[in-house]
Structure formats: C-alpha cells, structure tokens
Amino acid sequence: xxxxxxxxxxxxxxxxxxxxxxxxxxxxxxxxxxxxxxxxxxxxxxxxxxxxxxxxxxxxxxxxxxxxxxxxxxxxxxxxxxxxxxxxxxxxxxxxxxxxxxxxxxxxxxxxxxxxxxxxxxxxxxxxxxxxxxxxxxxxxxxxxxxxxxxxxxxxxxxxxxxxxxxxxxxxxxxxxxxxxxxxxxxxxxxxxxxxxxxxxxxxxxxxxxxxxxxxxxxxxxxxxxxxxxxxxxxxxxxxxxxxxxxxxxxxxxxxxxxxxxxxxxxxxxxxxxxxxxxxxxxxxxxxxxxxxxxxxxxxxxxxxxxxxxxxxxxxxxxxxxxxxxxxxxxxxxxxxxxxxxxxxxxxxxxxxxxxxxxxxxxxxxxxxxxxxxxxxxxxxxxxxxxxxxxxxxxxxxxxxxxxxxxxxxxxxxxxxxxxxxxxxxxxxxxxxxxxxxxxxxxxxxxxxxxxxxxxxxxxxxxxxxxxxxxxxxxxxxxxxxxxxxxxxxxxxxxxxxxxxxxxxxxxxxxxxxxxxxxxxxxxxxxxxxxxxxxxxxxxxxxxxxxxxxxxxxxxxxxxxxxxxxxxxxx
Amino acid sequence: xxxxxxxxxxxxxxxxxxxxxxxxxxxxxxxxxxxxxxxxxxxxxxxxxxxxxxxxxxxxxxxxxxxxxxxxxxxxxxxxxxxxxxxxxxxxxxxxxxxxxx
Numbered sequence: 001x002x003x004x005x006x007x008x009x010x011x012x013x014x015x016x017x018x019x020x021x022x023x024x025x026x027x028x029x030x031x032x033x034x035x036x037x038x039x040x041x042x043x044x045x046x047x048x049x050x051x052x053x054x055x056x057x058x059x060x061x062x063x064x065x066x067x068x069x070x071x072x073x074x075x076x077x078x079x080x081x082x083x084x085x086x087x088x089x090x091x092x093x094x095x096x097x098x099x100x101x102x103x104x105x106x107x108x109x110x111x112x113x114x115x116x117x118x119x120x121x122x123x124x125x126x127x128x129x130x131x132x133x134x135x136x137x138x139x140x141x142x143x144x145x146x147x148x149x150x151x152x153x154x155x156x157x158x159x160x161x162x163x164x165x166x167x168x169x170x171x172x173x174x175x176x177x178x179x180x181x182x183x184x185x186x187x188x189x190x191x192x193x194x195x196x197x198x199x200x201x202x203x204x205x206x207x208x209x210x211x212x213x214x215x216x217x218x219x220x221x222x223x224x225x226x227x228x229x230x231x232x233x234x235x236x237x238x239x240x241x242x243x244x245x246x247x248x249x250x251x252x253x254x255x256x257x258x259x260x261x262x263x264x265x266x267x268x269x270x271x272x273x274x275x276x277x278x279x280x281x282x283x284x285x286x287x288x289x290x291x292x293x294x295x296x297x298x299x300x301x302x303x304x305x306x307x308x309x310x311x312x313x314x315x316x317x318x319x320x321x322x323x324x325x326x327x328x329x330x331x332x333x334x335x336x337x338x339x340x341x342x343x344x345x346x347x348x349x350x351x352x353x354x355x356x357x358x359x360x361x362x363x364x365x366x367x368x369x370x371x372x373x374x375x376x377x378x379x380x381x382x383x384x385x386x387x388x389x390x391x392x393x394x395x396x397x398x399x400x401x402x403x404x405x406x407x408x409x410x411x412x413x414x415x416x417x418x419x420x421x422x423x424x425x426x427x428x429x430x431x432x433x434x435x436x437x438x439x440x441x442x443x444x445x446x447x448x449x450x451x452x453x454x455x456x457x458x459x460x461x462x463x464x465x466x467x468x469x470x471x472x473x474x475x476x477x478x479x480x481x482x483x484x485x486x487x488x489x490x491x492x493x494x495x496x497x498x499x500x501x502x503x504x505x506x507x508x509x510x511x512x513x514x515x516x517x518x519x520x521x522x523x524x525x526x527x528x529x530x531x532x533x534x535x536x537x538x539x540x541x542x543x544x545x546x547x548x549x550x551x552x553x554x555x556x557x558x559x560x561x562x563x564x565x566x567x568x569x570x571x
Numbered sequence: 572x573x574x575x576x577x578x579x580x581x582x583x584x585x586x587x588x589x590x591x592x593x594x595x596x597x598x599x600x601x602x603x604x605x606x607x608x609x610x611x612x613x614x615x616x617x618x619x620x621x622x623x624x625x626x627x628x629x630x631x632x633x634x635x636x637x638x639x640x641x642x643x644x645x646x647x648x649x650x651x652x653x654x655x656x657x658x659x660x661x662x663x664x665x666x667x668x669x670x671x672x673x
Contacts, residue, residue, distance in 0.1 A: 241635050
C-alpha cells in the first residue's frame with residue numbers, strides 16, 4: 001500500500017479539534033474521513049475501511065465503547081487506534097490499552113510528535129499485514145499439499161472394507177502417505193510412507209511415489225522391484241537431507257502369505273485377532289529410501305504365513321510419539337493393548353484413536369497420525385480379481401490355423417544369471433497390452449503366466465520339491481533353498497512362446513513354456529480333483545489348479561518340461 | 572551453546588558436540604560447525620552424549636555432514652548416543668551408512 005492510499009478516520013466531537021487533527025494528517029498526505037460521534041464513527045469504519053483510527057476523548061475516557069467496538073469489528077485485521085485525551089493516570093491508561101488502544105497522545109501535544117506516532121503506527125500495521133499475508137500463503141500451501149495427498153495421491157486406493165486406513169494430519173502438514181493397489185494376480189500391495197520434514201516440502205515426493213507404486217503394482221512387478229524403483233526415484237528427486245521412510249506389505253492371496261518391508265519405520269505388527277497374540281513384529285531392516293543410490297545388497301522382505309484371523313497393523317511414529325501433559329509418549333504398549341481390545345470389539349481403529357485421545361486429552365499433536373489395519377483373510381480379496389464368470393462351453397482346437405490376418409507371435413528365452421535377475425512376466429504383460437490394449441482380463445493372464453513360469457523355474461530348472469511348502473517353516477526354507485540353487489543355475493534356460501489369434505469378441509492366446517530341467521511330478525496336481533477345496537494350510541498345488549480354472553486347456557508334455565496352455569479372453 | 576566444534580591435529584580431527592535438542596532449529600549452527608573444515612581425510616566425530624532428543628530432520632543433517640565428509644574423502648563417527656537417540660538411529664538403520672559407537 002502506498003502512502004497516499006492510506007486512509008485515516010478521525011472521531012472527535014469537538015469541531016475545532018477535529019479540524020486541527022484533520023489538517024495535520026492531511027498534510028502528511030493521507031486521506032481523511034471524519035465523524036463527530038462514536039456511532040457515526042463505527043458506520044464510517046464500515047464504509048471507508050480506514051487503515052488507522054484516531055479517537056479524541058476530549059472529556060476523558062469514562063466510556064471506551066467506540067474503541068472496543070471497532071477493535072472487535074476489525075477482528076484479525078490490524079487497524080491501529082490512537083487515543084487523544086487529556087492527561088490520564090496509570091489506571092486509565094491500562095483501561096485504554098485493554099479496550100484495544102494501540103497508543104495514547106496526551107493533550108497538549110506537539111504536532112511533530114503526533115505526526116511521528118502516526119507514521120510509527122503505520123509501520124507496525126505494515127508488518128502486521130505482511131505477517132498476515134505470509135500466514136495466509138502458508139495456509140494455502142498446506143491446504144494445497146493436503147488436497148494433493150487426498151485427491152491425487154490417495155485416490156484410487158482399493159479394498160477399503162478390508163484395509164482400514166486412518167489418517168489425521170497435524171496442524172503443520174507433515175507428509176504421511178497411505179496407498180493400496182491391486183496386483184494383476186489378485187495380490188494386494190499396501191504402502192505407508194513418511195517423508196522427512198514438514199509443510200509443502202514434504203509433499204514433493206508424494207506424486208512420483210504414488211505413480212511408481214500404482215503403475216508397477218498394476219504391471220505385476222514384485223515388491224522388491226517396486227521398492228528398488230521407488231528408491232532410485234527418491235534418490236534422484238530428494239535433496240540430501242530428505243528421505244522416505246516406508247513400510248510395504250504384499251498380501252499374497254494365492255500363497256496365503258504376507259511379504260513385509262520396513263525401511264526406517266516403526267515396527268509392523270502381525271496379530272492373531274482371535275487370540276490377541278502378537279505373532280510377529282517386523283522391525284526396520286533398511287535405511288529409509290532415497291539416501292543411497294541403490295538398496296543394500298541383501299535386502300529381502302520378511303515372509304509371514306497368514307491365517308484367516310490375522311491382522312496386520314501398520315502405523316507411523318506420530319502415534320507412538322504422541323505426548324500427554326506429563327510429557328510421556330503414548331508408546332507401543334498402549335497401541336498393542338488398544339489393538340487387542342479392538343479385535344474383541346470389532347473396531348481396531350476406533351479403540352486405538354479413543355485410547356490416544358484419552359491419553360493426550362486436548363493437547364495438540366505436532367505430527368501426522370497414520371494407522372492401517374489389514375484384515376488378512378485372503379478370501380476377502382479374491383472377489384477383487386476374479387470379476388466375471390468364464391465361458392467354458394466351447395472346446396478350442398489347439399491347432400487353430402493362422403488363416404486370419406490378425407495373428408501375432410512373440411517369444412523370449414532367459415538363461416543363466418538372467419533367470420535370477422529378470423522377471424519376464426511384467427515384460428510379457430506389457431507387450432500384450434501394447435498390442436491388444438489394456439483390460440481386466442490380463443489380470444488373469446498374469447496369474448496364469450506367473451504360475452507356469454514359477455513352476456518351470458522352481459520345479460523344472462531348480463528341481464525344488466513343493467512338498468517343502470506344506471508347512472509355514474518349510475515355506476521359509478523353500479525360499480532359502482531357492483536362492484541357494486539360483487546362484488548356480490549355469491546354462492539352464494526357460495523359453496516362453498506366445499501365439500495370438502483374434503476372435504470376433506476377443507482372442508485366443510496359446511502359451512508354451514519349455515525349460516531345460518529334467519521334468520517333475522506334475523500328475524498329482526493335474527489329477528487333484530478341482531471340486532475338492534484345498535485346505536488353508538496347504539501352501540502348494542493351488543497354482544496349477546488356478547491355472548486350470550483360468551485356462552481353456554492345460555497340458556504337460558515331456559515329463560513336465562514342456563507345458564502348453566490356451567487362454568481365451570473377451571472384450 | 573547447543574553445538575560446538577573443536578579441531579586438533581592440524582584441523583584433521585574435528586570433534587562436534589551437540590547438547591539438548593538435536594533438531595531442525597540447530598540446522599545453521601550444525602552446518603557452521605563443520606563446513607569450514609575442508610582438508611582431505613578429515614575425521615568428524617560427533618559426540619551426542621549431551622543430546623536428549625533427535626528428530627528426523629536431525630537424521631537429514633547427519634546425511635549432510637556425511638555428504639561433506641565424503642566429498643573430502645573424510646569420515647564421520649557418531650559417538651555415545653543415549654538410549655532414545657540410539658533407538659532413532661536404529662530404526663533408521665544408520666549403522667549401514669556411518670560408524671556409530673555407543
């Protein structure tokens with residue numbers, strides 16, 4: 001605001017005094033409006049919106065209601081009030097200040113002093129208005145950051161009935177992110193991230209994080225591959241002193257296990273909700289992401305077999321570090337106790353939040369509070385991936401001739417170390433989507449290809465026995481063994497060949513996988529009666545049953561080292 | 572003063588002591604405590620025994636110190652964190668990134 005725009009309102013019942021004050025102030029270059037009584041003064045305050053007010057209490061300050069009322073009307077905008085009056089005692093001065101006066105000038109006064117008081121008041125008002133607009137800017141920024149998080153980043157979360165997310169942002173926005181997404185094979189990825197710092201700066205990584213997480217989950221990359229990529233992105237994007245602490249859980253619907261990652265966050269809890277037993281705590285085993293260019297070499301997720309009653313609780317440090325008046329932390333134990341109560345009464349979040357509120361009373365917290373409660377009953381998630389009933393009536397001849405022009409084929413061979421380092425399935429799905437366009441049906445194809453490939457690799461090339469997978473302990477051992485054998489695959493190979501024919505309402509994809517292994521026991525799986533449901537604890541054999549359900553036909557040849565499958569899809 | 576640094580051995584051993592709270596409010600003081608020591612191979616020892624609180628922005632500040640030390644082929648050692656600070660360092664798994672001596 002320039003000097004000439006400044007506007008002073010003078011309220012003075014004595015006409016002579018009013019004229020004198022008006023003259024002094026006008027000479028300073030300010031616009032002036034005047035009023036001879038308090039009531040009219042308040043009306044002018046409304047109409048003219050002055051930047052400073054001079055009230056002359058010529059007869060003393062017995063009534064200060066005009067001053068009080070104007071201050072109340074101005075609310076959080078600072079409009080200084082200078083009172084002019086005969087000499088006042090200490091008590092009267094105090095009353096004036098309490099009524100909202102910002103300065104007092106005693107009569108008789110020198111014009112020079114009066115002028116400098118007006119200028120000094122405008123200087124203070126200038127600081128106020130600058131502070132006001134900065135605060136408003138900051139508030140806008142934080143609202144923008146919050147909106148970014150809720151609208152752009154967290155929109156698109158899935159399975160909200162089974163994965164309950166609670167979030168309460170602190171007054172200063174501090175960058176917790178909660179994401180869920182569905183993998184092509186029906187598995188679910190859940191991510192809880194916490195960026196360093198507060199305010200808008202903590203939000204810069206949120207969009208690339210959610211984009212990477214969603215796109216890679218969608219294409220069927222493993223959690224390791226997703227985390228590697230997120231780390232690369234954050235390392236490039238974030239300045240040295242900023243990073244992303246992260247928990248990620250993959251609920252594998254087909255395997256009945258959870259893969260749990262923890263990079264720099266509080267422990268992830270796995271409870272058996274029926275007994276309240278805390279079955280597993282997964283502590284941080286890697287520094288937060290974005291610090292080093294690559295992940296620590298031996299990073300592996302924690303593998304936890306899941307029962308139908310299991311619940312996984314993920315949370316950010318805002319909960320355990322919430323303080324009460326005595327300065328104590330809410331802490332882990334209170335969180336565990338409240339969770340157990342919640343399992344009994346059916347509302348885990350409600351109990352934890354209630355316990356937190358009782359503990360903190362009305363004390364304001366300075367960090368975000370995030371809580372994710374995952375129901376681990378895999379049956380809840382199956383309906384998400386298998387969305388439609390398949391037409392199973394028409395038998396398809398495997399040797400369809402390539403008479404139509406819409407034919408394509410594609411193949412890929414992997415051998416030696418590439419078997420360990422490359423996951424061909426996302427590449428294949430990408431190829432198919434490039435050619436045939438995206439669609440829900442590829443989720444099922446993803447499952448088929450993954451199962452066939454994993455069988456070829458694990459049983460064909462590596463010669464692992466699936467017997468091992470019949471117990472939770474064996475399951476873990478299976479993966480240790482797999483890694484060991486993977487290190488010495490030598491010249492082993494897997495070849496994948498696809499042929500696609502277009503039909504009027506979709507297409508037929510023949511899939512062929514050949515591996516260098518000497519074959520494996522495939523008969524029991526194929527002959528396992530499809531109507532007989534597999535028990536919850538049986539970790540193996542589900543894969544092939546699923547492939548058979550999803551495909552038009554499935555056959556093993558050459559003692560199991562060659563498998564052919566026909567997958568039919570519809571628009 | 573919450574952060575002080577002393578250098579011996581011709582400025583090649585720098586001891587930085589942090590007391591009270593180690594958080595973002597110390598950002599400038601902390602930076603000033605090491606940024607003028609640029610001799611190749613300088614060892615920065617950060618004594619945290621007087622600090623009773625550390626937040627994630629302080630972890631970020633450790634990374635800045637490490638970056639500075641790496642640039643001049645020096646090293647950093649974190650010394651004597653109290654229990655609560657050690658827990659923060661443990662959750663962040665910082666022992667993978669720098670030497671921490673209890």
